[in-house]
Amino acid sequence: KAGVTQTPRYLIKTRGQQVTLSCSPISGHRSVSWYQQTPGQGLQFLFEYFSETQRNKGNFPGRFSGRQFSNSRSEMNVSTLELGDSALYLCASSRTGRPSGANVLTFGAGSRLTVL
Amino acid sequence: GENVEQHPSTLSVQEGDSAVIKCTYSDSASNYFPWYKQELGKGPQLIIDIRSNVGEKKDQRIAVTLNKTAKHFSLHITETQPEDSAVYFCASPANQAGTALIFGKGTTLSVSS
Numbered sequence: 001k002a003g004v005t006q007t008p009r010y011l012i013k014t015r016g017q018q019v020t021l022s023c024s025p026i027s028g029h030r031s032v033s034w035y036q037q038t039p040g041q042g043l044q045f046l047f048e049y050f051s052e053t054q055r056n057k058g059n060f061p062g063r064f065s066g067r068q069f070s071n072s073r074s075e076m077n078v079s080t081l082e083l084g085d086s087a088l089y090l091c092a093s094s095r096t097g098r099p100s101g102a103n104v105l106t107f108g109a110g111s112r113l114t115v116l
Numbered sequence: 117g118e119n120v121e122q123h124p125s126t127l128s129v130q131e132g133d134s135a136v137i138k139c140t141y142s143d144s145a146s147n148y149f150p151w152y153k154q155e156l157g158k159g160p161q162l163i164i165d166i167r168s169n170v171g172e173k174k175d176q177r178i179a180v181t182l183n184k185t186a187k188h189f190s191l192h193i194t195e196t197q198p199e200d201s202a203v204y205f206c207a208s209p210a211n212q213a214g215t216a217l218i219f220g221k222g223t224t225l226s227v228s229s
Contacts, residue, residue, distance in 0.1 A: 004159070031215050043160070043219040045210055056214040090159050094215045102148040102167055103215040107159030 002026065004108035006091050012114045018079040021111045023091030025072050031055075031097025032074040033105065034066060037088040046089075049074055050097045078113075086115045118143040120208050122220025129196050131229045139206035139220050140188040149182060149189045150217070152205045160205060164191070196227045 005024040013019050025032050033048035033056075045058040049068035066076040072093075078085055089112075092105040119142040129135050141149075147168040152160035166173045166180045166189065173180050177196075182189040193200055203222045210216035 033215055042221045043205060045216045045218070048214045048216055050214065056211070056216045058210075058216070092159075092215075097215055102165075102209075104150070104162055104165070105215060105217065107152075107161065109157070109159045 004091055004093050004106055006089075006108035006111050008111060009109065010112045010114075012116060013081050014116050015081055015083060017081050018077060019081060019113060020075055020077045021089055021091075021113075023074045023076075023093075023108060025074070025091075025093030026095070026106055029093035029095050029097075029106075030072055031094040031103070032068055032072060033092050033094070034074070034076050035090045035092065035107075036060070037090055037110070038086075043090070046076065055097075081115045083115050086113060088112050118146060118208055118210055118218045120206060120218050120220045122206050122223060124223060125221065126224045126226070128226045128228065131196060131198060131227055133196055135191075135193045135196055135200070135225055135227075137191045137204055137206070137223045137225075138188060139190070139208075140186075141208045142187065143208070144184075144187065145212070146208045148209055149180070150207050151178075151180060151191050152207065152219075154203045154205065154222075156202075163204075193225075196225075198227050198229050201225055201227045 034046040048056040068074045088110040090110045094103045150165035154160040179192045206220040207217040
C-alpha cells in the first residue's frame with residue numbers, strides 16, 4: 001500500500017517568488033492536512049482539507065493557501081516568499097477525518113523549501 | 117487554544133536503559149494523545165497513541181501513560197536500542213473541528229551502544 005507522496009522533495013526559490021507543493025494521500029483517505037516544520041517553531045498546523053473543503057486553518061498569513069481536488073490530492077501554495085518560509089512542509093492524510101480528535105495521521109516525507 | 121509542553125528537549129541514554137518523555141496539555145476536553153517518531157530525512161511516524169478513556173497502553177517496548185486529572189501524558193521506552201535514536205513528538209488535538217494536531221517541540225533521543 002503506497003504511503004503519502006509529496007513532490008517535489010527539495011526546492012530552492014528566491015524571495016518574492018511563489019511555490020506550489022503537491023501531496024497525494026493514501027488511497028481512500030479523504031482528509032489531507034499540511035504542517036510546517038522549522039527548527040525554531042517545530043511542527044505547526046497550516047490547514048486541513050476534507051472532501052475538497054477547507055475545514056480547519058492554522059495561524060498563518062494569507063500568503064499560504066491550499067486546495068484539494070476531487071481525487072483527494074492536495075496542493076499548497078505560498079506566494080511572495082520570505083526567508084522565514086524556509087522549512088520542511090509536511091502533508092498528512094487521515095482515513096476517517098472524523099472531527100472527534102482521535103484520528104491517525106500518516107505523514108509524507110515532506111518537501112524541503114529553501115528561500116534565498 | 118490547546119498548548120502542549122514537552123520535556124526534555126534532549127535525552128541521552130545507554131543501550132538497554134529506559135527513556136521517559138513527558139508532555140502536558142492545557143485543554144481538558146482533549147481526548148486523544150499520539151506520539152510520533154521522526155527519523156532523519158523522514159516524516160513523523162505514529163508509534164503509539166492513547167485515548168482518554170484509557171490510563172495506559174503498551175506495545176512491546178513502548179508504553180504511554182495518561183493522567184487526565186493532571187493533564188499530562190508520558191512515553192516510556194524500555195530496553196532502548198540504537199535504532200530508537202530519533203526525535204519524538206507528543207501531540208494533542210488542536211480542536212474538535214477536524215484532525216489538526218498541536219505538537220510538542222520534540223525530544224531528541226540518543227541511544228549509545
